[in-house]
Amino acid sequence: MLKKISTIPFNGTPEQKAKLDAVIAECKDDKSQLMHVMQEAQGIYGYLPREVQVMIAEGMDIPLEKIYGVATFYAQFSLSPKGEYDISVCLGTACYVKGAQPIIDKISEILGIEPGECTADGKFSLEECRCIGACGLAPVFTINGEVYGKITADDVPGILAKYMN
Amino acid sequence: MENAVNIKINGFDYQVPAGSTILEAAHSVGIEIPTLCYLKEINAIGACRICVVEVKGARSLVAACVFPVNEGMEIFTNTPKVIEARKTTLELILSTHKKECLSCVRSGSCELQKLCHEYGIEDENAFSGDFVNYDIDRSATHMYRDNEKCILCRRCVAVCDKTQAVSVIGANARGFDTHIGSAFKYGLGDVACISCGQCITACPTGALAERDDTQKVFDALNDPTKHVVVQTAPAVRVGLGEEFGYEMGTVVTGKMVSALKMLGFDGVFDTNFAADLTIMEEATEFLARFKEGKNLPLITSCSPGWVKYCEHYYPDFIKNLSSCKSPQGMFGSVAKTFYAEKMGIDPKDIFVVSVMPCTAKKFEAERTDYSAVKGLADIDASITVRELARMIKKAGINFRAIPDAEFDAPFGLGSGAGTIFGATGGVMEAALRTAYEVVTGKELTDLATFKAVRGVEGVKEASYDLDGVTVNVAVASGLANAKKVLEMVKSGEKKYDFIEIMACPGGCVNGGGQPIVPASVRNFEDVRALRAAGLYNDDANLPVRKSHENADVKAIYDEFFGEPGSHKAHDILHTGYTERKVY
Structure with missing residues (x-):
């Protein structure tokens, strides 16, 4: 990519x-x-x-x-800074089949950034990651390490709102 | 044969040198194996898989370009399995290749096209699927990159890094997105590229090519208000013939001049004259610096690729660069001053075209800070040997059939010293021939006195005694070699008085503007030596072999400049340099 x-x-x-x-x-x-x-x-x-x-x-x-x-x-290197809040959406097999892509799309839509990017104000960055070992909670994403599990795209605005202010 | 191994190729027994690759071994017995990514001494990465062969006992097909032979090895170069694998490789390359072969600048000299033809590829679209689109990078003055024609062989990357120590291009990203380019998507014109064009001559396809200025020249020729003159660099006469089927190293001066006259130029002149003029100025400059012990070593400034390299990577050495314009620049300068005056033509109506073995000359032509006539460029268009060949073909001139013709006065005479400017060591030898006579006051009778600076080696050194004064010289070609020499000077390990540097390995005979030589030839022949031999023969056969004995040069000093290094000469024939950044 x-x-x-x-x-x-x-x-x-x-x-x-x-x-x-x-x-x-x-x-x-x-x-x-x-x-x-x-x-x-x-x-x-x-x-x-x-x-x-x-x-x-x-x-x-x-x-x-x-x-x-x-x-x-190498995937490990980034050309884009991490935001104050670093959002990492799991694209491991379980999360993927359980609908991780709509979650990414929703976050992208709200923040106006693609995976691998950071918002202009430096507040949020978004990345895709491989399995984080929380398959039982699929689909999951983390914000600065805090795990959000069994999420649907509809849950995303509410979760992000917590970090907006 | 000592150190030989016994092998079998396609069922026949052969004895070949130990340590050779399968490719070399097969070639030595008359069996050719196709290559794409392999370029001798430059790129040996076994990546493209077009050279695969079967080796008995090997698990899979092996890459002949990097696989060494060993005792008892049995090789098969033409089995159905091998042919099928090569065909598939070609079809896969074609699946992401912009197939505009009819109009491509490399049609006819494209290595991919040739292989597709040889292997009978019937379906150009055997594998259709994703195609990555790239914009053509036209940011550089001298060339463009079209990554949609790139096959990712990395020959350009290797030559830029290993041969030229510049490394402004490389493979970026991975997998299907892999592409050749500069860091952070900078265009070639925005990085510290030195414009040498070695990447173009290394490219097997039409992904890299010189900026085509032929239309600009045709337009000038068709403009009745313009007096259009042309100069041809020393190395052009030994390169151009290849475009018309002559053997490598053939000197075609007469036919070249004839063709240029038929194209309609109002004056066809010899850059050798300007090379002789350069020697007059540079030898004078050298002797003055040598006497004062100032800004030594003096380093030649004829090669614009080297000059740009110095400005970017070794700005500390700018003070060592000769202030002489290159022969191209000197010619343009005298065309717009002395010649304009003599002919009674307004310099702005004179259009100066140069034919050069070089792409960096296009960049040099656009340096106008030190123009001889303020507000006018010294050179209006600088075209490569390849572009001239295209013009000749387009004009329907049957190059092989036309008679020889002579260069025009007053810049028609060139000495043998001017001719050898086209090969590594040539500028040094030419300068020494003149400096010797100036310093010693004696006639140089043995023209082979300075032979030690000839030859294709990357770095050459010599010490000469000029009537009790020892002059230490060094000659480097290929910028990785120049870098070695400069580092030795910097550290104080070596002390030279005079250094000649040419950007391209072997000098202008192997310049980035010369005819394309396919890897199938380059891998087994030394292009540098073959073409240089043509120039040294030319030198040996010329009646005048020292720059200061050139009658046209004497005349221009008598009538116009006074003497070498005069105030007027400085105004018109000398230049200055700019420190440039790497990043």
């Missing part, structure tokens, strides 16, 4: 940069550490925007395109 590139302006802090610089300093002599550095960077920033990938490219002396190639190949 093609990853969405966020258009939300990057606002990394000097503290975050210092952390990433430390990781890069430790790994820069071994280019095979690229994936590790990218994982750490995503841990620090929550995602891998161009600004962060350029920092890695310059620090590791690896062309930006190679880093971007890795970032768009």
